[in-house]
Amino acid sequence: MRKAEVKMHDKTSGWLIQDEEGYHFFYDKKYLEGENPEPVSLTLPLQEGPFESKILFPFFDGLIPEGWLLDIAQKNWKLNPRDRMGLLMVCCRDCIGAVSIIPINEEEK
Secondary structure: OEEEEEEOOOOEEEEEEEOHHHHEEEOOOHHHHHHOOOOOOOOOOOOOEEEOOOOOOOHHHHOOOOOHHHHHHHHHHHOOOHHHHHHHHHHHHOOOOOEEEEEOOOOHH
16 A cells, blocks of 8 residues: 655645555545635545545646656666556655645655
8 A cells, every 4th residue: 555645735635555456535534624624636626535546636746747857867867658656756845836746755654
């Protein structure tokens, strides 16, 4: 299982998990109860329940770099181009826009 913290404007907005069943995204309860929460994407509207998918949600997949920038990331970090969650966790800590993806190492906790 792999887990990433999803930040919106430097606030924890939710959690993205990949396990043997697929991908799961859910909003953080504190974020939903906070002042003026925004959805991370129009395709992932604010809700208390989880979103589930067999493939990486298109919004998150769209954050992964393409072209020459992806080639550099793959070569420097020795990443598999088919490992979309791995690419997302390595390449999207500091994205253009409001959303950032921060890998969570479960072994540290």
